[in-house]
Amino acid sequence: MSLNFYRRVAFGLSPNETPDKDPLNWAINQLDTIPDLLWPGTIPTEKDLRKKYGEWVYGDREVLRKKFKNDKHAYRKAKDELRIKTGERYFELNEHAIRHFQTKYSKQPVFERFWLFWGNHFAISEKDFLAEFSTGPYQREIIRPNMVKTFEEMVQSVTTSWCMIHHLDNSESFGPNSKKGMEWGETINENHARELLELHTVSPNAGYTQEDVIQLAYIMTGWVHKWDRKNLETGDIWFDQEMHQKGDKIVLGVKYKNDAKRELAKVIHDLATHPICIKFVSTKLCRHFITDEPTDEMIKPVIEAWNKSNGNLIEIHKAVITQAYKYNEITHKFHPPEIWLMQLSRMFDLNIPLSFEKMNYTFKSKPNNRQRQLSWILREIGHSPYRAKQPNGWSDLEVDWVSPELLLRRFWFASVELPMLVKSGNRSHDFILACLKNNFEDHENMASLIENFRFGTSDYDLGQKYGVICNLPGVLKI
Amino acid sequence: MNCTRRNFLIGGSTTLFLSGYFPKISFASMQKKNLIIISLRGGMDGLTAVPVIGDKRLKKLRKKLILEDVLNLNSDFGLHPKLEIFHKLWQKNQAAFVHATNIPYTGRSHFDGQNLMETGAHIPYKEKTGWLGRGLLASDIIGKGLAISLPMPLLLRGVPQNNNFFPSPDFVETKLIDQIYNEFKGEHNELIKSTLDTIRQRPLSMQIATDSDDRKKLALEAAKQLKDQSGPRVAVFDLDGFDTHAAQGGVDGAHADELEEVNKIVTILHENLGQAFDNTLILTLTEFGRTIKQNGGYGTEHGYGSAILMAGGLIKKSQVYTDWPGLKKKELFEGRDLNSTIDSRAVYNSAMSICFNQDPEFLRKEVFWGDELPDLSQELFKI
Numbered sequence: 038m039s040l041n042f043y044r045r046v047a048f049g050l051s052p053n054e055t056p057d058k059d060p061l062n063w064a065i066n067q068l069d070t071i072p073d074l075l076w077p078g079t080i081p082t083e084k085d086l087r088k089k090y091g092e093w094v095y096g097d098r099e100v101l102r103k104k105f106k107n108d109k110h111a112y113r114k115a116k117d118e119l120r121i122k123t124g125e126r127y128f129e130l131n132e133h134a135i136r137h138f139q140t141k142y143s144k145q146p147v148f149e150r151f152w153l154f155w156g157n158h159f160a161i162s163e164k165d166f167l168a169e170f171s172t173g174p175y176q177r178e179i180i181r182p183n184m185v186k187t188f189e190e191m192v193q194s195v196t197t198s199w200c201m202i203h204h205l206d207n208s209e210s211f212g213p214n215s216k217k218g219m220e221w222g223e224t225i226n227e228n229h230a231r232e233l234l235e236l237h238t239v240s241p242n243a244g245y246t247q248e249d250v251i252q253l254a255y256i257m258t259g260w261v262h263k264w265d266r267k268n269l270e271t272g273d274i275w276f277d278q279e280m281h282q283k284g285d286k287i288v289l290g291v292k293y294k295n296d297a298k299r300e301l302a303k304v305i306h307d308l309a310t311h312p313i314c315i316k317f318v319s320t321k322l323c324r325h326f327i328t329d330e331p332t333d334e335m336i337k338p339v340i341e342a343w344n345k346s347n348g349n350l351i352e353i354h355k356a357v358i359t360q361a362y363k364y365n366e367i368t369h370k371f372h373p374p375e376i377w378l379m380q381l382s383r384m385f386d387l388n389i390p391l392s393f394e395k396m397n398y399t400f401k402s403k404p405n406n407r408q409r410q411l412s413w414i415l416r417e418i419g420h421s422p423y424r425a426k427q428p429n430g431w432s433d434l435e436v437d438w439v440s441p442e443l444l445l446r447r448f449w450f451a452s453v454e455l456p457m458l459v460k461s462g463n464r465s466h467d468f469i470l471a472c473l474k475n476n477f478e479d480h481e482n483m484a485s486l487i488e489n490f491r492f493g494t495s496d497y498d499l500g501q502k503y504g505v506i507c508n509l510p511g512v513l514k515i
Numbered sequence: 516m517n518c519t520r521r522n523f524l525i526g527g528s529t530t531l532f533l534s535g536y537f538p539k540i541s542f543a544s545m546q547k548k549n550l551i552i553i554s555l556r557g558g559m560d561g562l563t564a565v566p567v568i569g570d571k572r573l574k575k576l577r578k579k580l581i582l583e584d585v586l587n588l589n590s591d592f593g594l595h596p597k598l599e600i601f602h603k604l605w606q607k608n609q610a611a612f613v614h615a616t617n618i619p620y621t622g623r624s625h626f627d628g629q630n631l632m633e634t635g636a637h638i639p640y641k642e643k644t645g646w647l648g649r650g651l652l653a654s655d656i657i658g659k660g661l662a663i664s665l666p667m668p669l670l671l672r673g674v675p676q677n678n679n680f681f682p683s684p685d686f687v688e689t690k691l692i693d694q695i696y697n698e699f700k701g702e703h704n705e706l707i708k709s710t711l712d713t714i715r716q717r718p719l720s721m722q723i724a725t726d727s728d729d730r731k732k733l734a735l736e737a738a739k740q741l742k743d744q745s746g747p748r749v750a751v752f753d754l755d756g757f758d759t760h761a762a763q764g765g766v767d768g769a770h771a772d773e774l775e776e777v778n779k780i781v782t783i784l785h786e787n788l789g790q791a792f793d794n795t796l797i798l799t800l801t802e803f804g805r806t807i808k809q810n811g812g813y814g815t816e817h818g819y820g821s822a823i824l825m826a827g828g829l830i831k832k833s834q835v836y837t838d839w840p841g842l843k844k845k846e847l848f849e850g851r852d853l854n855s856t857i858d859s860r861a862v863y864n865s866a867m868s869i870c871f872n873q874d875p876e877f878l879r880k881e882v883f884w885g886d887e888l889p890d891l892s893q894e895l896f897k898i
Contacts, residue, residue, distance in 0.1 A: 098760075102760065102814065106579070106813035107579070107813065109767075109768055109769050162626075164625075164626050206624065228624075228627070228639070231638075231639075231640070232640070235640070369703040417683065417684065419665050419666055426666070426669070427630065427640060427669075428640060429640065435706060436706065437667075439706050439707055439710050440666075440667050440677070440678075440679050440710065441678055441679060441680075441710055441713050441714045441717070442665055442679045442680065442681050442682075442683075443665065443666070443679075444707070444710055444711065444714065445683060445687050445689075445714060446665070446683050448687045448688075448689075448691055448692070449683035449684075449685060449687045452687070452688060452691060453683075453685045453687070486694060486695065486698075501691070504688070504691040505691060505694050505695055508691070508695060509695055509698055510698055510699050510700075510704045510707065513707065514703070514704070514707075
């Protein structure tokens, strides 16, 4: 088995790891439990950060905008101060550190790859201040604990999470015949219902109609955040009967009797166990780990595992890994920038993320450059994880990641930025050779390409070496 | 306010449904024509950019936002003083505006609106390609799109081999590519290899390192590329910050700052395109306009109808092209927003037909699913 399996399903091997005798077993054994988050620094709760979100929007919208309505400069200044006080510029940096610390040091890196996958399947795209305050904790607290449960349970948690409801506007969806809908002349917002069908569960392959979307939106009415004057839209999610559409609903030919808040669980059960949903999500998993165009033959065992285990994600993950192992030698897969960065960080033991002591924040001034470094790199290489442009998340297809600028950014990172992230004890040529040997069959060929710089240990020399190595076809892809 | 619906219909597009499309083969059509789109994200306020003059109701509702020194366009409309270049080009029949226009989207979400302004569709997230990408593909113009941004904008997706330019913060030694180029073997490495080819063929000027926030340099480079007869035919710029919920202000407010950015880009393009400016169309694109009434923070909320700012040698004449819906309460969309009486996609479809030498009817079907979009080429552009 090629060493590239460790990069196909994980992040490669760090300098103190060695290849396992049984790589398949090594991978499969990582999926039964949820590894603890290893970050030694602060890991705030979703609820705490939502409170900060509330302070930020209230402070800006209700206080500063009114106070400085005649003075854009004073307004900007006051807004910047509020940013510092509420951590608006800080929490996303901290989340990136938590995430990259985990993928670098986790003893269950295969589990972590699935964590990234599900966070992106149930993507929160860039909207309002979700990236600043909410998407990180959502991935930690909603996605992660559900990864040892069933797919259906994960969909339930995601669909009623504050983050997703805010992201897809369900709080603005009123049943037109509900008490509040009638009083205020409001109607549904279909956004969340559409994405629940299209992106999260059955996909357009199910052939649902606009009427199905509307009917599902009716079922979802009432699942909203609790609104109050001080916290605005950042209150907890609850079911507001006065917004809920009355009457029976029909989605994909199935009738759901008028049953208030219980309707949602029923329809999610049907969607999450629908054969087209199972095929759609299985295909997506295979696409992520095996190849851009997985064949039916590749996908079939995953579907079987799904059916046999009633959608148990542990079993599904194991089936995906088994297939990834089986096809490892004959398929290729391109790595998007963030996974590439995580792999370089693990394989070459780079100095990212910053130590937790240095990430510590006092809420008195802007986060410093060191604290911003990882997030800045992610943005510059084109893959700031919580800022996907659309609710369908980041693409799994090579074609979406190969543009001239995006490739140039990788050359830039490897040759200019990376040398500054090499730990002082790791600057020797031998260190690079050892890392290559640990991770690549053709390490000798790779070494020959940087042979000219073997005596160099300056930043420039390291840049020449890493600039070449990190952009080789066998590193960009497996 | 003299501009009435009647005026519009006389000079307007009603006859166009009857007239067929007769492409003229002339020297001009042999020249490469450039289409430049500037996305104004956040919701550009058409009434700040191209204010209607002497409307009492607007004055009343926007006490703190009324502009003092508008540039004069005609008896009905003025121009924001920060949009100087448009005023200068207006004198030469090289700038025009379409007013009370928008994509057919009334939902007021940035998120959905920006998706729709790029896909040109009716339902957010349904389409995964942009109208410009589809227009290029339908016109068989491949590898001629240039995005001035890091990710390929949705607007340009749907056609392969686009270039993008958004230099990294430091110089990248492209000779590193030479060292590994031959390592890309086999079919599965073809895509990367051909993209490396695109990079290697780049002119030196595109290999600069710069602050990507420096729009001047980006616009300068775009102009250079577009000027080249074998260079790109389409360029897409991205600006944001138009979402001015507070301190929107008048001449110097937050919205003015953003308009100034547009002005800067167009100025640089105009100065540096030289003769190629004559064969160029520059159009803005936004997701929606803003409310008529100022809010408690002297800003405005998300609205509906906005305006398209247009410049370039392919503009037919200086004009504010509109079917003005009026600003009386009952004339407003949902009683609060300037209405949209022209589907802005008709303008973009017509612009593509001009720049891509393509039958608008054909494009309408290929790009916009045959939606009813009148051909405005004869009204707006030089055919």
